[in-house]
Amino acid sequence: MSATRRMLEITLGDMLWGRRAVFMAIAAGVPVLLAVVLRVAFASGSATVVVNGSRLNTETMFGTAITLLYLRFIVPALGVYYGTSMIADEVEDKTITYLFVRPMRRGAIVLGKYLAYLVCVLAAVLPSAALVFFIMVPFANMGPLVDTFVRDLEQLAVGIAAYGSLFVLAGVTFKRPLVGGLIFVFGWEPIASALPGYVGQLTVAHYLQTGTAGMLGLVLASAAAVLLAMRTIEHREYVLEQ
Amino acid sequence: MPIHDQGYRHYSGDRALHGRGWWVIARHGMVAPLRERRFLALLLFAWSPFAVHAVQLYLGATLVRSAFFVATEETFHTFLSQQRLFVFFITIYVGAGLIASDRQANALQVYLSKPITRHDYIGGKLLTLAMFLAAVTWIPAMLLLLLQILFSGSLDFVLDHPRLVPAITLAATLQVVLAAVTMLALSSLSRSRRFAAMLYAGLVIFAGLLDTVLEGVTRNTAWMLISPQNTLLFIIRAIFDGPPDNVALLGSAVAALVALLIACVLILERRVRAVDVVA
Amino acid sequence: MIIATERLSKWYGQVSGLNDVTVSVPEGITGLLGPNGAGKSTFMKLVTGQLRPSTGTVRVFGEPIWGNPAQYHKLGFCPEQDAFYDHMTGREWLEALAELHGMNADRAHAAATRALEAVDLLDAGDRKIGGYSKGMRQRVKLAQAIAHDPALLILDEPLSGMDPLMRRRTIRLIKEWARAGKTVVVSSHILHEIEAMTSNILLMHNGRIVAEGDVHQIRALIDEHPHRVWIRAQDPHAVARLLLGGDDVSSVKFAEEGVIVETAKPDAFYTRLTALAASGEAGAIEEVTSPDDNLQAVFSYLVKQ
Numbered sequence: 001m002s003a004t005r006r007m008l009e010i011t012l013g014d015m016l017w018g019r020r021a022v023f024m025a026i027a028a029g030v031p032v033l034l035a036v037v038l039r040v041a042f043a044s045g046s047a048t049v050v051v052n053g054s055r056l057n058t059e060t061m062f063g064t065a066i067t068l069l070y071l072r073f074i075v076p077a078l079g080v081y082y083g084t085s086m087i088a089d090e091v092e093d094k095t096i097t098y099l100f101v102r103p104m105r106r107g108a109i110v111l112g113k114y115l116a117y118l119v120c121v122l123a124a125v126l127p128s129a130a131l132v133f134f135i136m137v138p139f140a141n142m143g144p145l146v147d148t149f150v151r152d153l154e155q156l157a158v159g160i161a162a163y164g165s166l167f168v169l170a171g172v173t174f175k176r177p178l179v180g181g182l183i184f185v186f187g188w189e190p191i192a193s194a195l196p197g198y199v200g201q202l203t204v205a206h207y208l209q210t211g212t213a214g215m216l217g218l219v220l221a222s223a224a225a226v227l228l229a230m231r232t233i234e235h236r237e238y239v240l241e242q
Numbered sequence: 243m244p245i246h247d248q249g250y251r252h253y254s255g256d257r258a259l260h261g262r263g264w265w266v267i268a269r270h271g272m273v274a275p276l277r278e279r280r281f282l283a284l285l286l287f288a289w290s291p292f293a294v295h296a297v298q299l300y301l302g303a304t305l306v307r308s309a310f311f312v313a314t315e316e317t318f319h320t321f322l323s324q325q326r327l328f329v330f331f332i333t334i335y336v337g338a339g340l341i342a343s344d345r346q347a348n349a350l351q352v353y354l355s356k357p358i359t360r361h362d363y364i365g366g367k368l369l370t371l372a373m374f375l376a377a378v379t380w381i382p383a384m385l386l387l388l389l390q391i392l393f394s395g396s397l398d399f400v401l402d403h404p405r406l407v408p409a410i411t412l413a414a415t416l417q418v419v420l421a422a423v424t425m426l427a428l429s430s431l432s433r434s435r436r437f438a439a440m441l442y443a444g445l446v447i448f449a450g451l452l453d454t455v456l457e458g459v460t461r462n463t464a465w466m467l468i469s470p471q472n473t474l475l476f477i478i479r480a481i482f483d484g485p486p487d488n489v490a491l492l493g494s495a496v497a498a499l500v501a502l503l504i505a506c507v508l509i510l511e512r513r514v515r516a517v518d519v520v521a
Numbered sequence: 522m523i524i525a526t527e528r529l530s531k532w533y534g535q536v537s538g539l540n541d542v543t544v545s546v547p548e549g550i551t552g553l554l555g556p557n558g559a560g561k562s563t564f565m566k567l568v569t570g571q572l573r574p575s576t577g578t579v580r581v582f583g584e585p586i587w588g589n590p591a592q593y594h595k596l597g598f599c600p601e602q603d604a605f606y607d608h609m610t611g612r613e614w615l616e617a618l619a620e621l622h623g624m625n626a627d628r629a630h631a632a633a634t635r636a637l638e639a640v641d642l643l644d645a646g647d648r649k650i651g652g653y654s655k656g657m658r659q660r661v662k663l664a665q666a667i668a669h670d671p672a673l674l675i676l677d678e679p680l681s682g683m684d685p686l687m688r689r690r691t692i693r694l695i696k697e698w699a700r701a702g703k704t705v706v707v708s709s710h711i712l713h714e715i716e717a718m719t720s721n722i723l724l725m726h727n728g729r730i731v732a733e734g735d736v737h738q739i740r741a742l743i744d745e746h747p748h749r750v751w752i753r754a755q756d757p758h759a760v761a762r763l764l765l766g767g768d769d770v771s772s773v774k775f776a777e778e779g780v781i782v783e784t785a786k787p788d789a790f791y792t793r794l795t796a797l798a799a800s801g802e803a804g805a806i807e808e809v810t811s812p813d814d815n816l817q818a819v820f821s822y823l824v825k826q
Binding site: 065089 | 280327330331334335346432434435436437439440443444447448451452454455456459460
Binding site for chain 1: 533569570571572573588590593594597608617618620621665
């Protein structure tokens with residue numbers, strides 16, 4: 001565990017102060033800006049959204065923002081980018097050698113980096129979503145929505161863990177996992193969700209929206225994916241290109 | 243002489259004229275992805291909509307006289323729209339590392355120490371990506387048109403729709419140029435292929451999402467200008483269907499794309515240099 | 522033996538990287554020598570547990586190295602590739618890697634300082650690695666290998682990119698480490714670098730070990746290949762005439778200011794030559810050298826077999 005902790009500390013520094021922090025900053029900041037714009041537009045009366053004859057207000061828009069913006073784009077995109085780059089970046093940059101010749105299990109590298117990803121992305125996305133909630137929902141109307149808000153945050157947290165673990169496993173297993181990850185998230189998931197039958201169940205998005213049981217299953221699957229990634233890196237050879 | 247000189251011999255053959263460097267770079271750039279089975283599979287899959295439309299054209303021309311199967315200008319417009327997904331993935335697969343990988347390997351110094359200019363280098367890289375994108379947009383669209391002519395047994399369709407060929411060509415060119423120039427500019431910003439890929443994905447998908455939300459809320463289609471992808475779709479629709487009611491918006495859309503392309507070119511001018519100064 | 526391999530082979534698909542290698546590496550400095558593509562880096566990656574053997578075994582300090590991270594406390598590896606975390610300073614990088622060896626922050630800082638000092642990078646330690654010159658990058662790579670004071674150092678082309686002064690200093694450092702009790706395996710394709718460090722070599726070619734041991738002993742064992750001895754004398758013709766009579770001389774050739782003698786029996790020849798010089802029968806003999814009794818000659822001869 002101490003090796004994992006050390007790896008976590010090193011990766012945290014890299015994620016927070018390196019160039020990769022750009023994506024987290026954009027992912028966290030843009031929804032907040034958007035919320036401000038919408039709130040101002042709604043308050044000034046220049047914005048109206050009518051669905052099935054009923055006018056939507058900002059509270060309802062918050063739910064849409066969580067689904068459309070966070071769960072369909074931000075969370076999967078961050079999972080793809082950071083998840084696949086954890087090990088694949090080190091292999092491509094040939095710096096993985098320095099980690100492999102330290103007296104620690106290779107799996108600790110994966111676990112430490114994954115935990116750093118979790119910490120950073122949760123710390124970026126959850127406060128962002130919370131800010132969006134506080135901006136879009138008038139204070140007087142917050143009370144009844146708190147439970148929904150907490151469930152939304154749980155969905156986001158589980159989604160971050162699930163996508164991250166899936167793409168960590170992809171990053172450890174495949175040579176160029178990013179394109180495959182983007183195809184899965186922006187190609188397969190939207191298409192499969194629209195298809196009938198069991199096809200939709202072959203997506204992470206499906207289980208994020210099927211309640212507590214689905215999310216619990218995702219948490220367990222995430223843990224299994226990380227364990228499998230740790231096992232894979234222990235046994236796999238990485239032949240670096242000369 | 244019985245014993246031949248085994249030493250180094252200077253090349254004494256013809257040398258190609260200056261200005262051909264871009265073609266050498268493009269040629270070699272195209273060969274590398276074609277060696278990868280994954281990429282070949284992606285290219286093959288990118289032609290699947292062509293196969294579906296080809297069958298549709300066949301049925302429309304032969305067996306079934308249903309409006310769904312009859313070819314119209316909209317058929318080709320729909321086809322090019324459907325190819326957006328493959329344009330996106332191929333742009334990332336081929337384009338993300340075009341300059342980023344060279345920067346990572348410090349290869350820019352090697353390239354630019356040869357008798358080629360920066361414009362040769364950029365042109366060659368651009369052509370590499372553009373050729374693959376044209377292979378999934380313009381080429382299959384024109385082949386569909388050819389199939390329509392062959393199945394119908396006459397040139398009536400083309401003669402009845404005289405602006406179809408220019409429309410396909412212009413729309414495909416815009417798709418290819420926008421994707422290629424943008425990706426190349428983003429690739430030049432970093433030494434990481436992955437970083438460049440995510441920047442492009444963010445620009446295309448995230449901007450599109452924001453536009454959808456803002457347009458839906460404010461009912462103002464001008465928000466599409468923040469999304470290059472949606473702006474392009476608007477322009478392509480105008481190419482196929484004729485100018486929209488809001489001609490000013492069309493003008494703004496064209497101006498927005500031109501501004502993006504100029505910005506990308508400026509980025510390339512600044513970033514593609516033999517020397518990198520590290521503070 | 523510090524490193525012991527038994528019928529070690531490694532192939533990459535259809536390409537053989539290492540072919541049936543059985544060697545033992547003792548304490549001290551061992552030079553791993555061979556042309557590019559000989560299998561030196563593959564051997565080092567197998568010894569450092571980067572790669573898993575396709576067949577055979579490799580043991581370091583008596584234990585298998587693949588999947589045995591505890592061994593890395595005793596091992597320091599300086600890889601060939603020029604790969605770093607460019608955004609980190611030299612010191613930050615060394616401290617991070619030292620912490621991965623279980624050191625706390627203070628110990629890691631001290632270890633990083635010592636290592637930077639050893640490679641003459643203390644002044645540049647707080648600059649980003651991305652701004653280092655090639656030689657500085659090579660030195661900081663060396664520093665990370667020694668920071669945790671390992672007992673075994675595996676150095677893959679450690680002098681690459683260094684200027685002549687730094688090369689000499691690094692060679693001196695390597696010898697100091699060996700004198701301090703470390704075992705060092707250093708690879709190079711530049712023969713005189715290895716010669717300057719050690720006479721104990723492992724010579725590789727096409728993935729196989731061609732020869733191992735003391736370079737002089739190897740030379741002596743190559744009986745079929747006559748030794749060449751260059752003699753500078755006042756009267757080269759007299760020397761040649763007197764030497765040609767013995768059965769220990771294969772041939773004599775005249776060269777600039779002297780004669781070159783080929784002998785298959787170097788011991789007998791040198792005894793006769795000494796007697797000749799002492800007697801003065803052929804005039805003054807001013808200089809005697811053997812261009813053959815070096816690594817280049819051994820290498821050229823063995824590799825061309």
